[in-house]
Amino acid sequence: MGMSSDPYTRWSQTPDDELTVDGVREIFHNIPDDLWLAAASIDRCVHDIQVQRVLLQLALERTQLALERVKNLAEEDALVEYFKELPADAQLCHIRSLLLDRLDRLNTYVEVCGEVPEFEEGEEEEKETETDEEWEDDPWAETDTPITKTASPPITLVDFLSNDLMHSAFLLAVHQWFGGLRVLLQRHHAYLWPYRFALLSRIPPHVNPTKYHTLLPSCDIHTNLEQPFQPNDWRIDPDVTESSLARSAILKSDALSAFDSPTNSSPPDIEADTDALSAEQLSLWYHKRAEDIIDITGMVDIAFALIQHGASNNVPNLDELGEELSLLARLVYDAPHGDVRSDEDWTLARWRAMDPPSVVRAYLAHSTPASVSRDIIQLVLPYLFVLESHAERSGKPDPKLPDRLLHDFILHAPLNLVLSIFEASKPTLPAAQRIIKHDADMVQLALAGLYGSDSLHEWTTMSGIFECLPVWEIAADDDEEEAADTTIISLGTYVTPSTTGSKATPSNLLVFFKPLPLSSLSRALDILDVHLESGEIFSRWNVPAPLRWFLRSSSDVAEQRAWANRMARKAGGYGDQLSTQEDWEWLLEDMLKLAGETKIKGAFGLLSRDEIIRIFLSGLMSTGKFDVTKSLLRNSIQLNLDSDTLEDICLACSREFYDNSSSGNYKFGEMKLAYDCLDVPPSSDRLLKEKEFIEATSRLSSFNIMSRPGIPISPIEIRLTKDRLTLVSRVLSSNMDAYKHAEVILDLVYKLGFRDDIVAEVKTLAMLADTALQAEDFTRAFEANQRMIDTVLNLRATLMGLDNPKVREASEVCWVACFQLGRQTEFEDSDKKLVLLGRAIEICPPDRLHDVLTAWRRLEKDSLTARRGRITKDHDGAVKHTKASKSPPETAASSLQARLKEFHMPSPPLLSTPDARALASKTFNTVAANFSFSVGHRGRSQFSSQLSQGGDERSRSGSRRQSDADDVQTQASRVFSKGIGWLIGADEEI
Structure with a gap:
């Protein structure tokens, strides 16, 4: 289909991109209607600049006649009347003003296209290849289209001509077309000037201000006001149709009511600043802009560049902020940083909230020994200079401020950094190059920092710091040396830990060293040298101590003794490294060096040489290396101890092994070490006694004595038992057959420490007899009693009489045991019982003789009766006697007769109203005080049970023959027969 020949139809049917310059000219030439053509021109925008320009120029030519008709009307009323009569001219004038504005914008757009931003190398290519996904979160994006920088403006010609200029200006600001934005501000100054700060706020905060410095506000130093932006309008003289007179007349004529002409959109709803700002307002704007840049991007260098441009534009009150940003920029960009920087988002608010010491620490937070000196010179010292300048400007000069802050950092810095700082401050360096300028300051800082450090292993570093210190050839007098020593003693008290005071810091310690003169400081360095050497020795033997310990222990002998013990014992922690005699000799040599007799005492200066040797031997033997101990004692000339001292050390060490042992078996473990330790010195009675006690402990453990239900008794409990x-007693009560092995039990008693204790032997025999009695093993009970009797009689003969306490105690136990078994009704051997009761009569005290004698007479009577009943006749009628027991031995009878002649027999009041338990308590009162063993309950035999139930006729008939008083006596006898069991704690019921 061909193009229509009608120009109106052809205009409307031709697409924008098909319009050409010649085509527009041809169509417009064939349209006679000026108003229609002008309206059609304003209604259409094309992307081709040349076509758009021809279109606007031809349309303006068609409005020229209307302009000529109205330009001579100088009064508004006349113009209004004219427009009312000829509304077409009013419409043409209105369209002409729009066409002129559009032509101006077209020319502006052409200039904007010529202001292509300059890109850094590779930046344009990078921007052009960015994907939509990479720009999803762009905070400055106005549309969904990703921002890119190309040779074409970020806005098309059609949008530029159709939209409000503010929208176009915003796009140029966001896309960093600063040259085009400057053109826009110059060519349309009257419209855009009030919104200049809104435009600046649309510039991304990460953009370097150097790129848009021509857009930044400046201050006129003469007026103290904002420097106005120089306009460059397209037309100096406005057209008649653009005058306020024409605009007002057109509106009043109502000529546009029937004319739907396109208009620009209204400007955005943003605050306008029509007046120039004051210098103070400009300063506030720069401050806020810089803070926003840091808060949003963290780019301190961009904020600093902005402030620099503001200062160069004569904006006041930016110097101090510039200093802050300069220092903060050094911290952010020049200071070393760690691998993780998530917590290092710096803002001005954070910077201003920090005190100077915190700033210094922040500058050097990630410094290394290799960089710390350079960092101090390049970062810290400029900051300290600024602080000093601020103090001077404020009227409060503080020349000591830089040194004070730097010294405070050094006092609390890691020792490896301190060493680097001291190496950069050596007295041999030129003064201008030294970080610490004064020698006295170096010494004071070193003393306070080292003694205030808690380091336990950096002895090489601490020695390196000491090597950097100055050497003064000063002859100190006694008073100055005393001042230094007094300071050290005072420091020792000050650094001693307490529950009420806080820990002493290096800054606290510096106060002590500040007043000292150089001679006293020199003396303090000599002391420090000794302490460093001692610290290295401690560290070598795995017992490191902080330097402050040497201050604290300098006058505390208990502390030195405790550390010497720790050193001697902790050395065993090296294991095989200290397995040879040479290793231990090295340890002894170091310990003696620490106690050396020098002008300045070492770590063990309050301990004597002999005490050090004793502590060393204790530590050596505590490792169990007894072969090394013996070898050293034989070969080392330094271990010259007397036999008693060596014996004391071995005993103490053995007892320590014993007390720490979990098992009593001396064939292995710590108990074996306790036993073998006693073989180190020559044998002696004390050592043999201790070895026997260990053997006894092992024997006791084999009997499985329980401390608590299910828990075997421990060696330490055995040692702590007051009455062993x-x-x-617990062995006998917990083991059914233990009493049968009398020699084993007696040997156990001897080894428990009672080898020469006759009373303990008697008590043990009494326990054996009582245990056998309760097991109804009367044979062994009688044998134990016989042995006990012989022992007591020998003792009485040896010590000559009863006045000796041991004789009284042994006799008391013996007669009670004899009386107990002799009164036992289940024991049927009357002859033996008579022997026992006879011995009881012989040994018992006078006030108990009547009671024992009464029992003996009753037993003798019963024995005679039983003998008569056994006389029978044989089948021949001959009278025969059955085999009877022997009569009591002559010795017992003789003893009885002797006692009867010796003592007057009082009336027997106890026989009339016996109280068995009171009798036993009174009888055994003296025994109970020392006779503390106890035997557990053993049940009666079947025979004794039958007796108690009346199953035995003989016992029953015998019982019926007793009077009421005899019944009471029988009950007392039964109680008495079990008396020793009750006495030693048996819990059986009587």
């Missing part, structure tokens, strides 16, 4: 005979 109770242990024997």
Whole structure:
């Protein structure tokens, strides 16, 4: 289909991109209607600049006649009347003003296209290849289209001509077309000037201000006001149709009511600043802009560049902020940083909230020994200079401020950094190059920092710091040396930990060293040298101590002794490294060096040489290396101890092994070490006694004595038992057959420490007899009693009489045991019982003789009766006697007769109203005080049970023959027969 020949139809049917310059000219030439053509021109925008320009120029030519008709009307009323009569001219004038504005914009757009931003190398290519996904979160994006920088403006010609200029200006600001934005501000100054700060706020905060410095506000130093932006309008003289007179007349004529002409959109709803700002307002704007840049991007260098441009534009009150940003920029960009920087988002608010010491620490937070000196010179010292300048400007000069802050950092810095700082401050360096300028300051800082450090292993570093210190050839007098020593003693008290005071810091310690003169400081360095050497020795033997310990222990002998013990014992922690005699000799040599007799005492200066040797031997033997100990004692000339001292050390070490042992078996473990330790010195009675005690402990453990239900008794409990005979009692009570092995039990008693204790032996025999009695093993009970009787009689003969306490105690136990078994009704051997009761009569005290004698007479009477009943006749009628027991031995009878002649027999009041338990309590009162063993309950035999139930006729008939008083006596006898069991704690019921 061909193009229509009608120009109106052809205009409307031709697409924008098909319009050409010649085509527009041809169509417009054939359209006679000026108003229609002008309206059609304003209604259409094309992307081709040349076509758009021809279109606008031809349309303006068609409005020229209307312009000529109205330009001579100078009064508004006349113009209004004219427009009312000829509304077409009013419409043509209105369209002409729009066409002129559009032509101006077209020319502006052409200039904007010529202001292509300059890109850094590779930046344009990078921007052009960015994907939509990479720009999803762009905070400055106005549309969904990703921002890119190309040679074409970020806005098309059609949008530029159709939209409000503010929208176009915003796009140029966001896309960093600063040259085009400057053109826009110059060519359309009257419209855009009030919104200049809104435009600046649309510039991305990460953009370097150097790129848009021509857009930044400046201050006129003469007026103290904002420097106005120089306009460059397209037309100096406005057209008549653009005058306020023409605009007003057109509106009043109502000529546009029937004319739907396109208009620009209204400007955005943003605050306008029509007046120039004051210098103070400009300063506030720069401050806020810089803070926003840092808060949003963290780019301190961009904020600093902005402030620099503001200052160069004569904006006041930016110097201090510039200093802050300069220092903060050094911290952010020049200071070393760690691998993780998530917590290092710096803002001005954070910077201003920090005190100077915190800033210094922040500058050097990630410094290394290799960089710390350079960082101090390049970062810290400029900051300290600024602080000093601020103090001077404020009227409060503080020349000591830089040194004070730097010294405070050094006092609390890691020792490896301190070493680097001291190496950069050596007295041999030129003064201008030294970080610490004064020698006295170096010494004071070193003393306070080292003694205030808690380091336990950096002895090489600490020695390196000491090597950097100055050497003064100063002859100190006694008073100055005393001042230094007094300071050290005072520091020792000050650094001693307490529950009420806080820990002493290096800054606290510096106060002590500040007043000292150089001679006293020199003396303090000599002391420090000794302490460093001692610290290295401690560290070598795995017992490191902080330097402050040497201050604290300098006058505390207990502390030095405790550390010497720790050193001697902790050395065993090296294991095989200290397995040879040479290793231990090295340890002894170091310990003696620490106690050396020098002008400045070492770490063990308050301990004597002999005490050090004793502590060393204790530590050596505590490792169990007894072969090394013996070798050293034989070969080392330094271990010259007397035999008693060596014996004391071995005993103490053995007892320590013993007390820490979990098992009593001396064939392995710590108990074996306790036993073998006693073989180190020559044998002696004390050592043999201790070895026997260990053997006894092992024997006791084999009997499985329980401390608590299910828990075997431990060696330490055995040692802490006050009366060790109770242990024997527990053996007898917990082991059914233990009493049968009398020699084993007696040997156990001897080894428990009672080898020459006759009373303990008697008590043990009494326990054996009582245990056998309760097991109804009367044979062994009688044998134990016989042995006990012989022992007591020998003792009485040896010590000559009853006045001796041991004789009284042994006799008391013996007669009670004899009386107990002799009164036992289940024991049927009357002859033996008579022997026992006879011995009881012989040994018992006078006030108990009547009671024992009464029992003996009753037993003798019963024995005679039983003998008569056994006389029978044989089948021949001959009278025969059955085999009877022997009569009591002559010795017992003789003893009885002797006692009867010796003592007057009082009336027997106890026989009339016997109280068995009171009798036993009174009888055994003296025994109970020392006779503390106890035997557990053993049940009666079947025979004794039958007796108690009346199953035995003989016992029953015998019982019926007793009077009421005899019944009471029988009950007392039964109680008495079990008396020793009750006495030693048996819990059986009587």
